[in-house]
Amino acid sequence: MLSDVMEDYLKAIYVLQTESGPPVSTSAIAERVGKTPPTVTSMLETLEERGLVEREKYKGAELTEEGRTVALEVLRHHRLLEAYLAERLDYSWSEVHEEADALEHHISEEFERRVASALGDPAVDPHGDPIPGADLEPPADDDTRPLTEVAVGDRVVIARVSDRDDEELEYLDRAGITPGTTVEVVDIAPFGMVTVVGGPDREPHGSDADGDGGEREQSLPEAIAGAVRVRPVEEVNGAAATDAGVGGA
Amino acid sequence: MLSDVMEDYLKAIYVLQTESGPPVSTSAIAERVGKTPPTVTSMLETLEERGLVEREKYKGAELTEEGRTVALEVLRHHRLLEAYLAERLDYSWSEVHEEADALEHHISEEFERRVASALGDPAVDPHGDPIPGADLEPPADDDTRPLTEVAVGDRVVIARVSDRDDEELEYLDRAGITPGTTVEVVDIAPFGMVTVVGGPDREPHGSDADGDGGEREQSLPEAIAGAVRVRPVEEVNGAAATDAGVGGA
DNA sequence: GTGAAGGATTAGACGAGTCTAACTGAAATA
DNA sequence: TATTTCAGTTAGACTCGTCTAATCCTTCAC
Numbered sequence A, B: 001m002l003s004d005v006m007e008d009y010l011k012a013i014y015v016l017q018t019e020s021g022p023p024v025s026t027s028a029i030a031e032r033v034g035k036t037p038p039t040v041t042s043m044l045e046t047l048e049e050r051g052l053v054e055r056e057k058y059k060g061a062e063l064t065e066e067g068r069t070v071a072l073e074v075l076r077h078h079r080l081l082e083a084y085l086a087e088r089l090d091y092s093w094s095e096v097h098e099e100a101d102a103l104e105h106h107i108s109e110e111f112e113r114r115v116a117s118a119l120g121d122p123a124v125d126p127h128g129d130p131i132p133g134a135d136l137e138p139p140a141d142d143d144t145r146p147l148t149e150v151a152v153g154d155r156v157v158i159a160r161v162s163d164r165d166d167e168e169l170e171y172l173d174r175a176g177i178t179p180g181t182t183v184e185v186v187d188i189a190p191f192g193m194v195t196v197v198g199g200p201d202r203e204p205h206g207s208d209a210d211g212d213g214g215e216r217e218q219s220l221p222e223a224i225a226g227a228v229r230v231r232p233v234e235e236v237n238g239a240a241a242t243d244a245g246v247g248g249a
Numbered sequence C: 001g002t003g004a005a006g007g008a009t010t011a012g013a014c015g016a017g018t019c020t021a022a023c024t025g026a027a028a029t030a
Numbered sequence D: 001t002a003t004t005t006c007a008g009t010t011a012g013a014c015t016c017g018t019c020t021a022a023t024c025c026t027t028c029a030c
Helices: A004-020 A026-033 A037-049 A065-088 A096-103 A109-118 A166-175 B004-020 B026-033 B037-049 B065-088 B096-103 B109-118 B166-175
Strands: A053-056 A060-063 A155-161 A182-188 A194-199 A217-220 A228-232 B053-056 B060-063 B155-161 B182-188 B194-199 B216-220 B228-232
Touching: A004 A026, A004 A037, A004 A060, A004 A065, A026 A037, A026 A060, A037 A053, A037 A060, A060 A065, A065 A096, A065 A109, A096 A166, A155 A166, A182 A217, B004 B026, B004 B037, B004 B060, B004 B065, B026 B037, B026 B060, B037 B053, B037 B060, B060 B065, B065 B096, B065 B109, B096 B166, B155 B166, B166 B216, B182 B216
Parallel strands: none
Antiparallel strands: A053 A060, A155 A182, A155 A228, A182 A194, A194 A217, B053 B060, B155 B182, B155 B228, B182 B194, B194 B216
């Protein structure tokens, strides 16, 4: 049986690997799980003995297929929980992360099934992150890119928002930059400040927006814009695009 | 911060204390938490240092007020979770225990509040056990007694059913002996075998009962009947009618 | 090609929680 | 009261996950 701690490392490696490809460095893992590098080295050894990662000393680590499956299971739990909390217990999308982190290691398979089915097998969580399927196959790459890489004049749909930082999330929530919203980039200033215009085209999360539904202009610092991924508006294909359970409740 | 493990010990001590009064023996705790007696001794020392239990060597242990508050918090989590799982995720009352055990240490105060309010602040869990209030005051003694102590001819309401053993629970579920059911004791045979007649007078838990709503005769072995607590029929709601401290352990 | 910088690993220690084996104390019995 | 029994405790060891300090690569700049 794997400990919670191991599951956390595996999840961290998976996410890092997805963001920037393998191999993943010791220090990147350390940073993400909030431990020191020696601790990570030693855990990596354990994980390697168990066949969950492969690593090359001084280079970095990579999940084995088994390790990836475990990571996807944890991620599925995490994102299903986030979706459930937002949809059934009235959490706002910026609040769900921490609770899901605490619970993700402790739910049974039965619980997972019941939650998934209560929600109708949602494809994405409230931040727009894809929820791995019950088969635990890695999700296909999507066609999103960071908001910082969009050209001025483009109209795009907010696809997802990194759930790493609470303050960022609050900021974006107040700014109305939520998954599913369509915006147009009107300016990219020095230092990466991105200005967008647009607003929710369906109901927003959490407390309701003010009446001006849709044409606010927002300027986002680069640090925040970089945490937002977008996709082209014209996208309509079945799985990812419009429905997909994004708009909580 | 208290570990999950400590919370488990505290919960165990609380329950044992409630069942048979303080002090609680090392071996009783060991049995309940599934650890060896030396392990318990050593944990008891830790708990004493932290001011959560008082103990007298070779005699036994007792919760301090602070220890009791922690135990009640855990119990509140446990029972709220059981109630939520049964009511909102379609678990049957015999399935909820294990899931709640795993989750009880990891939910936030916020989660506790939301679950409680989603359910309308329920007073009892699906097994009939009282859910401690948000104030964490110890619940008053109730007027229940074990089914084995009822006189032949008495009509009584099933108040609660011990949630310790899955098989017992399944057995009782199939037999229709569920909290809220009114039964009449028609016989007490040698070896404590108790025969009752009756059935659900309100809706049963889990899958619906067959049409014959209420006159099956059931014979329960003593081991099982002892896990069932009952109260007089004339009792109407949870507001504890009189002070008749009969069943009080 | 050499050296400096900086990330990674090794070494060693520690606290938590657990165990088994050995011993101690308390309580019941004779 | 002396003995026996058995629960409770002490002793000592082990695993896990963690840390700090010291050392060891690798790589990048010159």
